[in-house]
Amino acid sequence: MVFLILLDHTKIWLSIVTALTFSYFRDLHVVYTILGAITTTLIAKTLKRVIRQPRPSETPTKTKNSNYGMPSTHSSCIMFFASYISLHIFANHLDLPAVLLLLLILLTTALSVVWSRVELGHHTKAQVIAGMLLGCFWGWSWDAGWRIWWSPWLASRDLHEGLNGESLLI
Numbered sequence: 001m002v003f004l005i006l007l008d009h010t011k012i013w014l015s016i017v018t019a020l021t022f023s024y025f026r027d028l029h030v031v032y033t034i035l036g037a038i039t040t041t042l043i044a045k046t047l048k049r050v051i052r053q054p055r056p057s058e059t060p061t062k063t064k065n066s067n068y069g070m071p072s073t074h075s076s077c078i079m080f081f082a083s084y085i086s087l088h089i090f091a092n093h094l095d096l097p098a099v100l101l102l103l104l105i106l107l108t109t110a111l112s113v114v115w116s117r118v119e120l121g122h123h124t125k126a127q128v129i130a131g132m133l134l135g136c137f138w139g140w141s142w143d144a145g146w147r148i149w150w151s152p153w154l155a156s157r158d159l160h161e162g163l164n165g166e167s168l169l170i
Contacts, residue, residue, distance in 0.1 A: 032150060033084060036142035040080040040135055044073040047134070056121050072123045072131030075114045079135025080142070082110035087143045 053070035089102050114132060117123040123131075 037077055037080055040076050040138045041073055044071050044076040044134060047071055056124055069123050069127045070130055071134050072117050072128045074117055075128040075131030076135035078110045078113045079132045080139045082106050083136045083139030084143055
């Protein structure tokens with residue numbers, strides 16, 4: 001039950017982890033990643049207003065929640081992070097055991113958040129699946145934008161070393 005309580009406050013701990021990551025690394029790639037998560041959230045919230053599918057009516061943690069549920073914003077945002085970071089874990093040519101361990105931790109965390117949205121009665125299974133698909137799609141698209149456009153553009157201006165926090169500190 002304590003685990004579900006922690007997962008019910010995903011917005012808070014994910015915001016803290018994101019802020020700490022930005023504070024530690026302070027480079028454009030972290031900013032780009034955060035902008036991707038914000039964009040994912042905005043897309044999900046826009047789709048909610050268009051689709052207008054209500055949340056489940058009977059919830060174990062019933063609170064007065066008047067907004068819509070399709071797609072799950074939590075699921076889309078956490079799956080954006082999971083897919084985007086997973087692609088970068090593969091691209092960094094780490095040892096296979098390290099890659100597998102990082103992916104296991106990342107995907108277990110993401111899927112726990114997704115599962116909690118249904119278990120706590122905030123969303124239906126269809127709503128979290130739609131959120132997962134949106135998050136994965138946007139994570140892959142955002143990664144492609146980084147690799148195809150942003151990274152080469154920065155490299156062509158001799159700013160590529162700044163991607164690791166050298167010359168592009170904010």
